[in-house]
Amino acid sequence: MTSLSFRSAATLLHWLTAEVRRIAVAARAPLWWSALGVALALWSLAYQAAPTVRLDIGGDRVSRQRGFDTPFLDNFNDPEPAHLPDRPWYAADAPPYRWTRDTSTVTLPGIGGDLWLLRVTAASGRPDGSPVIGVWRSADDLPVSLQIDAQPRTYMLLVRTDPSGDLRLTFETPRLNVATDPRILGMPVFRIVASPIGTTPYRPSWMTLAWLAGALTGTAAILHRAHAPTTITALTVLATALLFAWMIAARRMDLTIVAPTIAILIWIAYVLIPVIDAALTTTQPADDTAAAAGVTAGAWFVRMAGMVHPYALTSDLGLHVNNLADVARGILLFTEGLPCRAGAGPQPYPPGGYLALLPFVLLTGADRAALTLLVQSGTALLESSTTAIIWLLLRRADAGRRAALYGALLYAVAPPILRSYSVGEMANLIAQAWVAPLMIWLTQARDTVSWRAALVGTMLTLIILLSHGGVALSTGAMLAVWLLLRTVWQRPSDQTPVTTYWRTALPWQPIGAFAVAGIAALALFYSAFGHVAEERRIAQAALAVQGIVCPPGDPLLSKLNWWISGLIFTPGAPVAPLALAIGVTGAVLINRSRRGGLGATLAACWLGTCASLGTLLISDQPVRWTIFIYPALCVGAGAALAKLQHRERAGALLTFTILWFLIWYGVADRVRQVSEYLR
Known part of the structure; x- marks a missing residue:
């Protein structure tokens, strides 16, 4: 058993060494470093088109869709009003919202920049109409105490991003005790809007750029491992870099919320290629087994990326x-x-x-x-x-x-x-x-x-x-x-x-x-x-x-x-x-x-x-x-x-x-x- 384990470990080490050597050979190409440098410059330039970010907490009546706020919220209650058989949630009298708990946080990952103006529409939610004193905290700023009125109002706050380029705001609210409701209730929040303050150049989120660079490198490595033609590799890398740049400029949160997941899944897909390639070569020796293995690994990536995407919902997985x-x-x-x-x-x-x-x-x-x-x-x-x-x-x-x-x-x-x-x-x-x-x-x-x-x-x-x-x-x-x-x-x-x-x-x-x-x-x-x-x-x-x-x-x-x-x-x-x-x-x-x-x-x-x-x-x-x-x-x-x-x-x-x-x-x-x- 010890000998078998040693041989298995040696085989695994040999395989890892061979794959690292393949990646190193591809990475030494000056053309690749030029492409990566251009991509990073392009993404940094896209960060200068800082879009206004809006979170419709609890749902959007106009699009009649809800749930897109969930990945950005931590320790919030479920959206309200409820969806009833005779009245959908978007047709209710009250606008959609979520109750915070005693401590709740909203995070806008990879938003970049430095100083942002947050507009938070909230209410105290007290049945007797009384206000409540809440404490709001951001990354490196002192806590701010605010009196939250009973009726929905918009409160404005200047918030700085943290060193990684994320924007965080934590709500600390006294608990509302309701005898018929066992939930931890703080205050209802209706909408959060973030707008950039200051002049360009805006600081990119270096962590997001690192994840995107990892994803782009993994994409190129997969194509190289699958023996894709140079033209196909170049066009795919270019298209991926341009897509990321467009999303940073126009749909920033849609990209930054999933960037780490994409990078990790791409490199897992790379690991699958030599395994599939070896199986296909044993079964049907051909000069395009690596290409078939690359397509198969890509199929796995497409399936997994859709399932684990923060926006994804499913009905039967549980x-x-x-x-x-x-x-x-x-x-x-x-x-x-x-x-x-x-x-x-x-x-x-x-x-x-x-x-x-x-x-x-x-x-x-x-x-x-x-x-x-x-x-x-x-x-x-x-x-x-x-x-x-x-x-x-x-x-x-x-x-x-x-x-x-x-x-x-x-x-x-x-x-x-x-x-x-x-x-x-x-x-x-x-x-x-x-x-x-x-x-x-x-x-x-x-x-x-x-x-x-x-x-x-x-x-x-x-x-x-x-x-x-x-x-x-x-x-x-x-x-x-x-x-x-x-x-x-x-x-x-x-x-x-x-x-x-x-x-x-x-x-x-x-x-x-x-x-x-x-x-x-x-x-x-x-x-x-x-x-x-x-x-x-x-x-x-x-x-x-x-x-x-x-x-x-x-x-x-x-x-x-x-x-x-x-x-x-x-x-x-x-x-x-x-x-x-x-x-x-x-x-x-x-x-x-x-x-x-x-x-x-x-x-x-x-x-x-x-x-x-x-x-x-x-x-x-x-x-x-x-x-x-x-x-x-x-x-x-x-x-x-x-x-x-x-x-x-x-x-x-x-x-x-x-x-x-x-x-x-x-x-x-x-x-x-x-x-x-x-x-």
């Missing part, structure tokens, strides 16, 4: 954290309630995704913050590996280097997948992570399947069946179609003896693999929920007494229009019509070119997805078909774009236009989800 904690305690059989559109009542909730994360609980610990980060990062790592598998599928099918990289790039910013992260559909995403490996298995199983390969197929299918019911249903439909296609396409001649005919016409090894997986899933998990059907019937009957019919029973045409056309043709739809068109076109091209078993696999994915929509006949909510089909869509799109690029100069121009449009579409949709979801 559910999965609780479930992981239950699984860690040994609870494996549990149910979750279905929405009314899906039939209402309990539904078995497979624990496979949580079991995949369970070993890492030993490393992270079982406190809630650690489990939350584990669910987020673990899900992102498992699911983003589909990016590398899409590259692998196309490379093994001899579709070409460009097709493989194009398909991987499109999946890295797949809108339906990224939306699921905003919602918090972690079990769905973990189950989806195993679909791409199953696609590889199906592609290789077109001709013959050894019993060892059959065992791999059994395990992949079993993991999916034990991870998420919706993905399991879609996977079952895909496998059924694949078996049918394989049987039809490899049917023996009519003159084959009957015994030989049945032995060769049917793919017995895959059928056995899938059957064993289904029986095992039934025995290990689903057999424990024979009572669920009756409980669902009772729940539906109880709702019917209240006049609520579950599912509502919408007309089939309306459901198809909502769940299919609405997810493709509406503005900002998760599946852009252009992406769908090139995905289908690529699947047809792959089938016509007869590239191994990939054509049959793609056909099974598309036809199986269509078959899974049959759930709309008995439910008003289908499976998440947009998530399930997207890997197959990206495989086809990569092949179609590579084919189009060969159509002379016009084809190449159209290819890059489509590619960058779809990348922009995915990134813009991600930004929109982070900034608007649950607002």
Whole structure:
């Protein structure tokens, strides 16, 4: 054991030394230092356009959004007024606000400058209309005592930034004791506005510049490690520097609040590249494995940055954290309630995704913050590996280097997948992570399947069946179609003896693999929920007494229009019509070119997805078909774009236009989800 530990430590040290040497070689280039110097000068210049910063405490009635103040507030109560079913919060008589506690702080990180004028709109909040004496403190200034009147008024205060360029103001307020309210109440605050005082030059926030420089350096290091062309590297670094400069000048708080997170995640993504590169090189030696690894690491970064962004809100993340904690305690059989559109009542909730994360609980610990980060990062790592598998599928099918990289790039910013992260559909995403490996298995199983390969197929299918019911249903439909296609396409001649005919016409090894997986899933998990059907019937009957019919029973045409056309043709739809068109076109091209078993696999994915929509006949909510089909869509799109690029100069121009449009579409949709979801 000691020898093994020593060898592992030596291997790790060798790897770290090699990576540091790579970074040092890139960092010694004079061009890089010139670019970094220009970027720092550009950001310092952007700091001279000091914008007025406004925090609408409790929400903004005009935009009807709330929660953007949360990252800047410490020890404040939740926003008020509450959101009521018959009256949204922005339609209430009182303007939105938050109660401070006895000691509360507002921080504007990286705001820069020196002296700022703060306008704080606040009130005493005392029911008897009496004022209250509050003490307000800033970074290096003496405390100021203010009499806060009962009615909202705006109080002005000159505040200096601290040495790191942050602006802090602490409110110390006598506690208001209310017999019916157990909260710690200080005073209600309605709005905080910060305006720069003095003349230029304004002092930049050196800490923010350091974080941004780290992020830019990490971006360049990732591109260098991924063997990106020099032109691509230069353009990406330039675009990143300009984006940071624009945000400093126009949207400063939106950048400074997330700058440390971005820098840290970028360097973690860099660490992932050599690991993914080594795995891909072992599986499929090629000269572009580093590029595929870089795209995969970028996919992980996009997912994590959206989840841990201070503005991000999610609806279901807490559910999965609780479930992981239950699984860690040994609870494996549990149910979750279905929405009314899906039939209402309990539904078995497979624990496979949580079991995949369970070993890492030993490393992270079982406190809630650690489990939350584990669910987020673990899900992102498992699911983003589909990016590398899409590259692998196309490379093994001899579709070409460009097709493989194009398909991987499109999946890295797949809108339906990224939306699921905003919602918090972690079990769905973990189950989806195993679909791409199953696609590889199906592609290789077109001709013959050894019993060892059959065992791999059994395990992949079993993991999916034990991870998420919706993905399991879609996977079952895909496998059924694949078996049918394989049987039809490899049917023996009519003159084959009957015994030989049945032995060769049917793919017995895959059928056995899938059957064993289904029986095992039934025995290990689903057999424990024979009572669920009756409980669902009772729940539906109880709702019917209240006049609520579950599912509502919408007309089939309306459901198809909502769940299919609405997810493709509406503005900002998760599946852009252009992406769908090139995905289908690529699947047809792959089938016509007869590239191994990939054509049959793609056909099974598309036809199986269509078959899974049959759930709309008995439910008003289908499976998440947009998530399930997207890997197959990206495989086809990569092949179609590579084919189009060969159509002379016009084809190449159209290819890059489509590619960058779809990348922009995915990134813009991600930004929109982070900034608007649950607002």
